[in-house]
Amino acid sequence: xxxxxxxxxQEVASDRLTxxxxxxxxxxxxxxDENFVAFPPLCPHMAEPLETSGVCADGMLTCTKHVWQWDLxxxxxxxxxxxxxxxxPVRLDGDELWIDFERELIxxxxxx
Numbered sequence: 001x002x003x004x005x006x007x008x009x010q011e012v013a014s015d016r017l018t019x020x021x022x023x024x025x026x027x028x029x030x031x032x033d034e035n036f037v038a039f040p041p042l043c044p045h046m047a048e049p050l051e052t053s054g055v056c057a058d059g060m061l062t063c064t065k066h067v068w069q070w071d072l073x074x075x076x077x078x079x080x081x082x083x084x085x086x087x088x089p090v091r092l093d094g095d096e097l098w099i100d101f102e103r104e105l106i107x108x109x110x111x112x
Contacts, residue, residue, distance in 0.1 A: 001101055003098045009031075009036070014033075017029075027088065028041050028054070036090045038087065039086060039087045043065065043068060044086070045065075045081070048065040067080055
């Protein structure tokens with residue numbers, strides 16, 4: 001599938017989560033400094049929907065359900081988080097954001 005248009009950069013604000021769909025797959029996107037980050041809509045901990053429980057501030061994403069956090073610049077876990085955040089490659093072309101969407105990124109969850 002490769003690179004596909006995600007949305008206009010004007011639709012994405014800093015410290016806010018914007019929900020976009022690509023081929024029926026929900027993706028969250030936000031702006032950190034002058035960069036854009038796209039990732040799955042569920043927390044890697046217990047599949048909590050980040051569009052309702054996620055809070056962005058100062059380049060960090062926090063899932064308020066169990067207070068797991070990630071550095072949005074790198075996807076690396078911070079604090080109590082035990083899994084990195086999966087991210088889609090994103091590029092800016094003019095004022096449009098494009099995503100390299102080969103497949104939906106899905107977390108593996110523990111059974112217990």
